[in-house]
Amino acid sequence: MRVISRKTLKDFWEEHADAEQPLKAWFHETKAARWKAFTDIKARYRSADTLPGNRVVFNIRGNTYRLIVRIHYNTGIVFIRFLGTHAEYDKIHATTI
Numbered sequence: 635m636r637v638i639s640r641k642t643l644k645d646f647w648e649e650h651a652d653a654e655q656p657l658k659a660w661f662h663e664t665k666a667a668r669w670k671a672f673t674d675i676k677a678r679y680r681s682a683d684t685l686p687g688n689r690v691v692f693n694i695r696g697n698t699y700r701l702i703v704r705i706h707y708n709t710g711i712v713f714i715r716f717l718g719t720h721a722e723y724d725k726i727h728a729t730t731i
């Protein structure tokens with residue numbers, strides 16, 4: 635998969651150092667993946683949840699942080715739509731971000 639963009643992850647872990655290793659692991663695993671459907675993601679990330687519009691929510695660092703991506707399965711592109719604390723996640727409308 636192609637992740638757009640790694641800079642978003644890097645900027646986040648520069649402010650939240652405890653998220654660096656989990657985000658790097660997620661990035662490298664995602665980059666190597668070939669997801670064709672949400673079931674492919676769920677097989678690897680059991681806590682991942684699906685949202686409308688091909689969005690997926692990942693729990694990062696034991697649910698301390700939330701990552702929302704929008705996936706274009708046919709082109710293999712993963713767009714980062716939101717990355718924040720659980721408290722910040724609770725304040726957004728995850729299905730439209």
